[in-house]
Amino acid sequence: TSPAPLNRTWCPFPKAHAPVLHLCLFYSSDFLFKFLVIGSAGTGKSCLLHQFIESKFKQDSNHTIGVEFGSKVVNVGGKTVKLQIWDTAGQERFRSVTRSYYRGAAGALLVYDITSRETYNALTNWLTDARTLASPSIVVILCGNKKDLDADREVTFLEASRFAQENELMFLETSALTGENVEEAFLKCARTILNKIESGTRPELAGDPGGHDTAPSFPQSVSNLSVPARKGNRFPVIGRVMETDGGLGSG
Numbered sequence: 028t029s030p031a032p033l034n035r036t037w038c039p040f041p042k043a044h045a046p047v048l049h050l051c052l053f054y055s056s057d058f059l060f061k062f063l064v065i066g067s068a069g070t071g072k073s074c075l076l077h078q079f080i081e082s083k084f085k086q087d088s089n090h091t092i093g094v095e096f097g098s099k100v101v102n103v104g105g106k107t108v109k110l111q112i113w114d115t116a117g118q119e120r121f122r123s124v125t126r127s128y129y130r131g132a133a134g135a136l137l138v139y140d141i142t143s144r145e146t147y148n149a150l151t152n153w154l155t156d157a158r159t160l161a162s163p164s165i166v167v168i169l170c171g172n173k174k175d176l177d178a179d180r181e182v183t184f185l186e187a188s189r190f191a192q193e194n195e196l197m198f199l200e201t202s203a204l205t206g207e208n209v210e211e212a213f214l215k216c217a218r219t220i221l222n223k224i225e226s227g228t229r230p231e232l233a234g235d236p237g238g239h240d241t242a243p244s245f246p247q248s249v250s251n252l253s254v255p256a257r258k259g260n261r262f263p264v265i266g267r268v269m270e271t272d273g274g275l276g277s278g
């Protein structure tokens with residue numbers, strides 16, 4: 028079933044002030060990174076995003092239809108970074124739709140379920156898609172989710188960390204249920220992207236204006252960004268982004 032559009036906003040300030048404060052936060056952001064959350068159906072992608080944005084577990088999570096969107100402003104090494112996060116459906120029937128959202132992503136959470144070997148076995152395909160469709164230099168963190176279900180584990184920490192090493196991925200085991208390592212996963216990925224941009228080793232991560240996404244109400248020029256938000260070089264249609272910014276919605 029299609030989830031109803033969610034009207035949830037991450038904001039540390041009173042609700043009435045949220046639009047203005049979000050605008051201020053956006054304007055004060057040093058960077059804007061597009062992130063993907065990818066992996067097989069049922070691995071907990073939506074719950075991870077929800078836990079990251081709302082700091083609580085999403086009860087009664089349904090299969091994602093197409094993609095859902097969330098955003099959050101974080102502090103990374105003293106820099107303000109706005110993360111635009113696209114949570115993609117893991118079901119095969121949505122693969123062609125979700126693939127159209129990959130382009131221009133700077134980072135990705137590649138999620139499997141530690142209690143399901145099947146989801147682990149599918150990782151190579153998801154990774155190939157990310158590196159082919161987003162960017163060969165996309166920064167990927169492997170997340171072995173449902174860490175709280177250790178008794179039902181089918182994939183060991185060691186074998187997943189070897190896979191991560193062989194494929195040049197960062198790796199964490201997470202639990203969207205308890206929140207363990209969830210924020211760390213997003214921040215670790217953002218920190219690595221920032222380091223690469225600042226050290227000049229991956230300058231291409233610092234902007235891919237040619238990317239696109241097909242989400243309604245997200246203008247092409249601002250939607251797939253790992254772009255430094257420079258003063259005097261603002262994106263032309265910030266207002267439209269802000270209307271849907273800071274919360275979760277379907278696309």
Ligand SMILES: Nc1nc2c(ncn2[C@@H]2O[C@H](COP(=O)(O)OP(=O)(O)OP(=O)(O)O)[C@@H](O)[C@H]2O)c(=O)[nH]1
Binds near residue numbers: 067075085116173175
């Ligand atoms: N125990 C436990 N259950 C989890 C965790 N994360 C998600 N779940 C459960 O796993 C199921 C699937 O979670 P979703 O977040 O909807 O999975 P998804 O990867 O977004 O699925 P698709 O949208 O179909 O791709 C739900 O029943 C969640 O309650 C976790 O960390 N621990």
